Amino acid sequence: xxxxxxxxxxxxxxxxxxxxxxxxxxxxxxxxxxxxxxxxxxxxxxxxxxxxxxxxxxxxxxxxxxxxxxxxxxxxxxxxxxxxxxxxxxxxxxxxxxxxxxxxxxxxxxxxxxxxxxxxxxxxxxxxxxxxxxxxxxxxxxxxxxxxxxxxxxxxxxxxxxxxxxxxxxxxxxxxxxxxxxxxxxxxxxxxxxxxxxxxxxxxxxxxxxxxxxxxxxxxxxxxxxxxxxxxxxxxxxxxxxxxxxxxxxxxxxxxxxxxxxxxxxxxxxxxxxxxxxxxxx
Numbered sequence: 001x002x003x004x005x006x007x008x009x010x011x012x013x014x015x016x017x018x019x020x021x022x023x024x025x026x027x028x029x030x031x032x033x034x035x036x037x038x039x040x041x042x043x044x045x046x047x048x049x050x051x052x053x054x055x056x057x058x059x060x061x062x063x064x065x066x067x068x069x070x071x072x073x074x075x076x077x078x079x080x081x082x083x084x085x086x087x088x089x090x091x092x093x094x095x096x097x098x099x100x101x102x103x104x105x106x107x108x109x110x111x112x113x114x115x116x117x118x119x120x121x122x123x124x125x126x127x128x129x130x131x132x133x134x135x136x137x138x139x140x141x142x143x144x145x146x147x148x149x150x151x152x153x154x155x156x157x158x159x160x161x162x163x164x165x166x167x168x169x170x171x172x173x174x175x176x177x178x179x180x181x182x183x184x185x186x187x188x189x190x191x192x193x194x195x196x197x198x199x200x201x202x203x204x205x206x207x208x209x210x211x212x213x214x215x216x217x218x219x220x221x222x223x224x225x226x227x228x229x230x231x232x233x234x235x236x237x238x239x240x241x242x243x244x245x246x247x248x249x250x251x252x253x254x255x256x257x258x259x260x261x262x263x264x265x266x267x268x269x270x271x272x273x274x275x276x277x278x279x280x281x282x
Contacts, residue, residue: 003033004107004188006088007078011042011068014049016092016235021057023096024103031104036061040078042068071184072200072209079199086110087194091185093235095126105230106188117193117222118214120182121230122173131234132167133183134226137215141166142267146260179226180218184210186232193222201269207262215270 006024010017017039028035039053040063053060063081065074075089086107096102102121109119123131141162147153153163164170168179184200187210197216200209214224 002036002082002084004035004086004088004103005038005079005082005084006035006090006103007038007040007075008090008092009040009042009071009074009078010049010092011074012045012047013092014047014052017049018052018056020090020092020094021053021060023094023098024090025057025059026098027096027100027103031101033104033107035103036082036084038063038078038081040065040074042070042074044068070202070205071207072204073202076199076202079194083191085191086188087191087199088188089184089186089200090232091234094123094186095233097231097233100231102230102232106227109227109230110188110190113225115223116190116225117217118182118187118189118224119227120179120187120225121232122226122228123183123186123232123234126233126235130173132169132173133185133234134168134171134173134179135166135181135183135211136168137180137211138162138165142211142263146263173226174228176225176227176229178223180224181211181214182224182226184213185234187213189213189217190222193217196220196222204262204265206258208266209262212266212269 008017008020021037021039024037037057037060039049039060041049042065043049044067050062050064053062061081063078065077069077079087088106106119106121110116120133123133125131144159144162145166147159148163148166153160171177197213197220201212202209204212217224
């Protein structure tokens with residue numbers, strides 16, 4: 001069994017994948033743990049990624065999803081290829097800072113905190129500024145989430161109030177602490193958790209599967225933590241928010257429609273069960 005299986009999901013982004021893999025390989029050069037790098041490919045057009053990985057990074061396992069099966073299912077395909085003590089979903093548009101020992105430190109943190117089920121590292125933009133990557137299970141804030149995706153938080157104070165609460169802007173992000181949920185762009189989960197609740201719920205094609213996964217962890221007593229001093233750079237291209245206006249977005253932006261669909265699925269699945277967790281250790 002490997003110590004960690006890192007899964008990068010590709011969809012028509014070969015150059016991003018190769019850059020992310022290169023930064024991971026560099027970070028793992030002196031790592032004391034046995035780590036598997038996996039690329040799960042959801043691409044519908046073959047662009048030579050598999051051959052380039054085989055040539056330049058033969059240690060990387062390539063998994064063909066045979067089409068765009070969605071974020072959750074694509075990552076799940078990669079997770080299932082290699083059993084590990086920990087599973088790490090990492091976005092293709094991420095870069096591990098040089099000389100940071102990021103992956104080794106993530107494993108060390110989890111080994112040192114056996115009662116924590118899941119962690120998310122701090123994510124920053126390429127210029128080093130903070131990204132908000134931990135969130136609350138706050139029903140009013142989740143209800144207005146689609147409005148945040150189309151930038152209504154920049155137009156209306158009541159939307160901004162709930163949007164800020166959702167992304168925990170009242171928290172300075174300078175301490176490691178339990179949070180309700182962490183962004184799926186970089187989420188590391190313990191095998192024991194997976195054995196109890198499984199991987200991502202692949203009924204979500206994309207968006208909110210990270211929120212759903214963390215809800216399921218908290219429900220069985222596995223805490224989710226934000227780790228402030230382990231940092232990964234993330235481009236964070238919000239494709240679903242590129243078309244302004246709710247009606248234009250729904251008609252013109254396919255990802256905005258997918259986001260709204262996942263939002264409905266999440267609310268329906270968890271209807272009547274809204275709760276606030278008190279961050280008790282398992």
